[in-house]
Amino acid sequence: MAKDRKIDMVILGLLAHEDLTGYDIKKRIDGAISLFWKGSFGSIYPALSSMEKEGLVEKKADATGKRERIFYHVTDKGIDCLKAWLEDEKATNDLKYETLLKLHFGGSVDRATSLKSVVAFEEEITEKLSLLQLYKKNLEPDLDNEDHLHYYLTVSFGITTYEAYLKWCEEAKKLLAHMDKISII
Amino acid sequence: MAKDRKIDMVILGLLAHEDLTGYDIKKRIDGAISLFWKGSFGSIYPALSSMEKEGLVEKKADATGKRERIFYHVTDKGIDCLKAWLEDEKATNDLKYETLLKLHFGGSVDRATSLKSVVAFEEEITEKLSLLQLYKKNLEPDLDNEDHLHYYLTVSFGITTYEAYLKWCEEAKKLLAHMDKISII
DNA sequence: TACATTATATATCAAATTGATATGTTGTCA
DNA sequence: TGACAACATATCAATTTGATATATAATGTA
Numbered sequence: 387m388a389k390d391r392k393i394d395m396v397i398l399g400l401l402a403h404e405d406l407t408g409y410d411i412k413k414r415i416d417g418a419i420s421l422f423w424k425g426s427f428g429s430i431y432p433a434l435s436s437m438e439k440e441g442l443v444e445k446k447a448d449a450t451g452k453r454e455r456i457f458y459h460v461t462d463k464g465i466d467c468l469k470a471w472l473e474d475e476k477a478t479n480d481l482k483y484e485t486l487l488k489l490h491f492g493g494s495v496d497r498a499t500s501l502k503s504v505v506a507f508e509e510e511i512t513e514k515l516s517l518l519q520l521y522k523k524n525l526e527p528d529l530d531n532e533d534h535l536h537y538y539l540t541v542s543f544g545i546t547t548y549e550a551y552l553k554w555c556e557e558a559k560k561l562l563a564h565m566d567k568i569s570i571i
Numbered sequence: 572m573a574k575d576r577k578i579d580m581v582i583l584g585l586l587a588h589e590d591l592t593g594y595d596i597k598k599r600i601d602g603a604i605s606l607f608w609k610g611s612f613g614s615i616y617p618a619l620s621s622m623e624k625e626g627l628v629e630k631k632a633d634a635t636g637k638r639e640r641i642f643y644h645v646t647d648k649g650i651d652c653l654k655a656w657l658e659d660e661k662a663t664n665d666l667k668y669e670t671l672l673k674l675h676f677g678g679s680v681d682r683a684t685s686l687k688s689v690v691a692f693e694e695e696i697t698e699k700l701s702l703l704q705l706y707k708k709n710l711e712p713d714l715d716n717e718d719h720l721h722y723y724l725t726v727s728f729g730i731t732t733y734e735a736y737l738k739w740c741e742e743a744k745k746l747l748a749h750m751d752k753i754s755i756i
Numbered sequence: 757t758a759c760a761t762t763a764t765a766t767a768t769c770a771a772a773t774t775g776a777t778a779t780g781t782t783g784t785c786a
Numbered sequence: 787t788g789a790c791a792a793c794a795t796a797t798c799a800a801t802t803t804g805a806t807a808t809a810t811a812a813t814g815t816a
Binding site: 612 | 802804811
């Protein structure tokens, strides 16, 4: 068996605040959560079905609209499940940095190639960082709100690490810049 | 189709330096590479088989030992494949921080619970950081070696980001420390 | 010497996940 | 009216994980 479905916890965490459709859940994940977790329709819809069978969530008929919309509501059992997970401080943090992988194996291609990977990474991070700073500005005035405090912590994590990434990019660019080093010396 | 098998590139990158068995490859990945990529036997062995069929690697009989050992050697086609990947600066960097996920949804449990997650994370990072500093010390004297320079860059990435993590842990602990805040004010 | 434990080594499998694709509806702007 | 973007559910092959099975060689220890 692979590890328990983590996507279940993401869904339960979101449903703890409001009833949502699978599509809504995907949008929430693509927002601030995408900084540290991702989820696709291919995992969300099957997870909702299976959690419904387990009694962790329940379907709510949508009377209002004409369009098919299946809202999910978290049950007491679902809340218990979420809390049990939150109270366990064990956590697996998995990173897959293709940029770093390319850099690690970059010794057999020329430095200009490695440099291009660093610059592409730098651009990506710079863009995301300005979005995070916007999130931070919105959360800062209301840290007495327990939820906002916790959202703030994750956004602050993103900002701190992204700033470190950019600092590293500067160092990496400097080290890779001396492309003619061997021929000069 | 899911995205191309990235594990192939890890294997080709390793085989570019020396012939290895599947078991060796796993050990290499569990070393310095584990900072930014992971791989299991369940992906390594099937990848080796399929790459052999594609002509990217070839089996080398092991004459010496008595134990079953299948060494793999990278072909010219395999090297071309590796270089093509290295020369493409596009890269997807996927993070799965369960710690951050727990913190994001921590607003509905007490702060002591969130604090425990931060402390567990801090301990994990502190331990890994000292290992990285050891790697760095070993690589630093020989940065003229093109491979070492590239290894150094990834180790330096790890150190810079882990130091940022620890800085954030301090901030997070401070913000979560005021557990009686509401009742005091 | 005998025994237990750890490291070496290949391989497979169910479960989880991704990324793509299929299918159709509703709202908006020109 | 027509085009396009956003909404919404669902499925699938390919990939990956984490666990397990199986077996041999080396090492420590009683």
